[in-house]
Amino acid sequence: MKLIGSYASPFVRKISVIMLEKGITFEFANQSPWTDDSPVPTYNPLGKIPVLVTGPEEYWYDSSVIAAYLEQLDIAPALIPRDRLAAMKVLQLQALADGIGDAAVLLVREGMRPADKQLESELVRQRGKILRGLDALEKAAAGGKVLNGDAINLADIATGCLLGYLNFRRVVPDWCVNRPALVKLAEKLFTRESFARTVPPAP
Ligand SMILES: N[C@@H](CCC(=O)N[C@@H](CS)C(=O)NCC(=O)O)C(=O)O
Numbered sequence: 001m002k003l004i005g006s007y008a009s010p011f012v013r014k015i016s017v018i019m020l021e022k023g024i025t026f027e028f029a030n031q032s033p034w035t036d037d038s039p040v041p042t043y044n045p046l047g048k049i050p051v052l053v054t055g056p057e058e059y060w061y062d063s064s065v066i067a068a069y070l071e072q073l074d075i076a077p078a079l080i081p082r083d084r085l086a087a088m089k090v091l092q093l094q095a096l097a098d099g100i101g102d103a104a105v106l107l108v109r110e111g112m113r114p115a116d117k118q119l120e121s122e123l124v125r126q127r128g129k130i131l132r133g134l135d136a137l138e139k140a141a142a143g144g145k146v147l148n149g150d151a152i153n154l155a156d157i158a159t160g161c162l163l164g165y166l167n168f169r170r171v172v173p174d175w176c177v178n179r180p181a182l183v184k185l186a187e188k189l190f191t192r193e194s195f196a197r198t199v200p201p202a203p
Contacts, residue, residue: 001026004040005049006201010101010165011063012050013198017157018067020194022075064094067154079154089146093137093155097162100133104162104171130172134179141181148185152192160189168200 003019003026005012019026033040033049041047044061052060052069060066071080080087103126110118110126137159141148147155163186166175176183189195 002029002053003027004029004031004043004051004053006030006032007198008168008200008203009049010104010161011048011098013164013200014063014098014158014161015050015052015066015070016198017161017194018070018079018154020197021077021079021152021157021192022070022073024070024073024075064091064098067094071154077151079152079157081153086146090153090155093140093147094158096133096136097155097158100130100137101162101165103127103129103133104165104169107171108169127172130166130175134172134175134182138179138182141185144181148181148188152189156185156189160186160195164190164195164200168203 001019001024003012003015005015005028007013007016016026016028031040031049032038033047038047040049040051043051043053043059046061048061050061050063050066052066054060054069060069067079071078080090107123107126107130110123137147140146140155141159146153147159149156159182163175163182166172176186
């Protein structure tokens, strides 16, 4: 299997962490989706990373689909519960963490534009999504069931990669203030080998 992407992306990191947790060996092809000559659109018409290559002409994209693909390989540990409703709850939180990630990536991209070209109303809008999303994740983590439970699952991994990205890009650097359950979750996850081995590169 070949994973195409960059550890600067929280979505790519999520897939790498999943594969490391499951002990799946993979080749990593470091590619940026942002350059004009990027090969990524050859694999994913949306031009986004991650892409997982599992065979000739077999390309999987959108990290949630890749996560589902990896799960159906039935390799322990299971990261999505077998019970369908329990699985939906984990997937919902993954979507929430990933959605916050989308907003954070947009903020970072907008911040790269010249200051006079940045749209303040859009920055505020995206920041609102991030803050509301983090509050919802905090509530879930404090509950300690679907998120921040005894065994690691896909929602934990997606959240850990999101928090790592917020730290890495210094988006909402005060995210940890008044969110003790998320801080605890991050501390717990960041000591795992899978997270330690996928730290984003220095910007
Ligand atoms: N929903 C997608 C989001 C992936 C995504 O936005 N990746 C970013 C990098 S962090 C990207 O490749 N962006 C390139 C672009 O939007 O053109 C997933 O979960 O895979």
